[in-house]
Amino acid sequence: MRFPRATRHLEVEGEGFDFLGFHHRWVRARGTVSPSRVCFLARWPSRKAAQHARDRIRQMTERKRLL
DSSP, X not given: OOOOTTOOOXXXXXXXXXXXXXXXXXXXXXXXXXXXXXXXXXXXXXXXXXXXXXHHHHHHTOHHHHO
């Protein structure tokens, strides 16, 4: 596959990386026995983004705000 000259390549190994509020990591698919297991890039909200969402929910559901 050819990429434009400005495209940067990134090697994702180990713990992965945070980008735009999501944590990205290479993960092998479960349940396959073949040696050529399928790998994919898994994404989930980063710890910082999840904490921000919890704080915002906590702020919006304070008792003094509900009454």
